[in-house]
Amino acid sequence: MIELASERGAYAGKLLADMGADVVLVEPPGGDASRRIPPFLGDAPDPERSLFFWHYNTSKRGIVLDLEDAAARARFCALAQAADLVLESEAPGRLAALGIDFEDLRASAPRLVWISLTPFGRSGPRSREAATDLTLLAGGGPAWSCGYDDHSLPPVRGGGNQAHHTGGHFAVMSALVALLARDVGGRGQLVDVNVHAALNVTTEAGSYEWLVARATVQRQTGRHATVQPTLPTQICCADGRYVTTGIPPRTPREFRRVHEWIEALGLLSEFPEAFLLELGAERDRIMDLSKVAEDAEVQAIFGAGREAMNLIASVLPAYEFFQGSQQRGLPTGIVYSPEEAMQDPHFVARGFPVDVPHPELGRSFRYPGAPYRFQATPWRIRARAPRLGEHQQEILGSDA
């Protein structure tokens, strides 16, 4: 695969490279702009020390080609024609203006799959608009659903470059579909990925409440945006850390477990609604939540389950609450920061954090690991991100 380096497309390239694709990253002279994105190793800005670039370009090889130069352009086209995939995230029209065109290239490379990953698609309304991760998440729907109960606070952008990630997921899914279609049809094709559209279909109820019922969800603190307001599920524990209590108890067994837990913690006297938990435990089947609004007993029992979980969380540290509830079969989650997830015993036991050698620095650094565990063809970071032009000779030969 030939990848034209960009902040937007790097993640898609990483997904393929870490699964074994031979991804050749093509950068302009001086390096891609993403090499200048912080954080930097030791906070020292340098194109070889960007941790942002490191993360998104693992397992790739790197070369430098100045596409403004005709000879370099010819080399790029030759590489593309010898590849299975080309991935580019250039502004619509830029490559065509340089004379690099998929239809021309495929004339002698009919099996080539060309992936174009752009904010609004390659053509059509809005395709020339300027965009960033923030403006895409705002215009595409996610931000409307994220934020706080207090609507004087702005909607919130989910952190971590998720617009790039969502676009990247669809780029890779579609590239793989094109490869499988090529297995039977013999021909490659053009894949046009629209990040704005990708975010529009990544909003769960935000879209289908409108499509199905012409209803509009409203954002709430730390839980789903809904049409009718719901009670809080994110609770501050005794140590000041947060947990999400998820869906409150619904089954007789869950009510019994909560009652036992309240009792074990010596909280029965503080919880006069405990009898409702016992009623819940005695019911013959799972609570029908669609009856909450019309059945007073269901409503009371359901409410007591929720309050019981809140009470327990208020007296336990977050990790203890998470462990205690899950061990009782009550699904909850601790709110970890990204680095805390890397240190959690379960993630460590599964080998999620991986150490990647940086030979020229004489040490290894710990990276987030596999999104999936392939048993026969395991995910693996084969090498740290390429240094600028590191594989020039190896890929372009002695005239590079």
Add this chain to the structure above:
Amino acid sequence: MRSRALSHIRICDFTGQLAGAGASRFLAAFGAEVIRIEDPVQRGRWDILRGNPPFVDARRGIDLGGAFNNHNVEKLGITLNLRSERGKQLLRELVARSDVVAENFAFGVLARWGFSYEELARIRPDIVYVSNCGFGHSGPYREYKTWGPIVQALSGLTFSSGLPAEPPAGWGYSYMDHTGAYLMAIAILMALVHRNRSGEGQWVDMSCTEAGATLNGPAQLDWSVNGRPLRRPGMPHSNRSQWPELAPHGIYASRGDDCWIAIACRDERDWQAFSRVVALPFCEEPRFATLAARVAAQDALDAEIAVWTRARENGAAARALQAAGVPAAAVQRPEERIDRDPNTAAWGLWPTVQHSAIGSLRVDGLPVHLSETDWSIERGAPCLGEHNERVFGGLLGLSSSEIASLREEGVI
């Protein structure tokens, strides 16, 4: 007409909710034959969305859930009681004719029914089996249960979405149900690419929390390399941009009730263009003259910008900034982005499907177009057991009377 991209692929599909159903949905839109297997005893209720809101009208029922329809378009639906020996035998016949088995049950459910990967591979040696559960199939939490919000909490995504001095805002929906489904689809497709080249099938064990934990890489490296955690005073501040460092960068109140606009200046050129459009004295002040200065004085800068945005309708302000080349976008409500956005309309992003019981309604389309084998979404989700005749008869070769007796015996 159905897409022919994946018409050579058959999926034996146990997925549900969105975290699993979203994966096979993508494959079905590209023409894969996705056979959704549901439990006749629980009337398909292992997927709680089946009969849940939203609904198009006053009718209620197991076939009428709007979210279920959205997530299961273009799939076939059969019922199969895996508690019965005959049910298990029929599943073996189906697996033998499938390329992929996909599921997102809790840990161990399919194995308890007798269909571990080892057994699936005995039935069909090159089978691709992809399981997606909250914590994966190994490790101390493997039996813990999750929902999307729990996955997001554990993986760091809830924490990294918020404003300083406030609790985590998190994601106002199951971002990791969508994203888990995308990564699950990638896993299925990659395993098929490998099988087509090598003849080798395999099991892919997906842990949705691990998948989520891959989505904050730079923050994790800042911790592991520089020793700087994201959990620190003043952070996260996710409407601002630290990596890259940009200012202005935020979501600002605009005219109207709960109306907002996002603005981002990527570089000095954007700031100059922004200044020309806004044309207020603060743009010329020395305290905002350089990026470093703007970053240092970002609270004051945001307050000045908010005066400008509050006096304007968000769409008009975004258009004015866009005309100058500055990234800006109204925070669009569902109605605005679905019914009034020229890009999503021209893309064909909201196709109308025909559902056997619901009738016609719109669903999410796909944000990609393939020039030769594009997707199509025309058929709604299957009613419970809607394709029993087609699959048990057409595919497995059972006669109508055999199918009728399966129904009588409670096998389907």
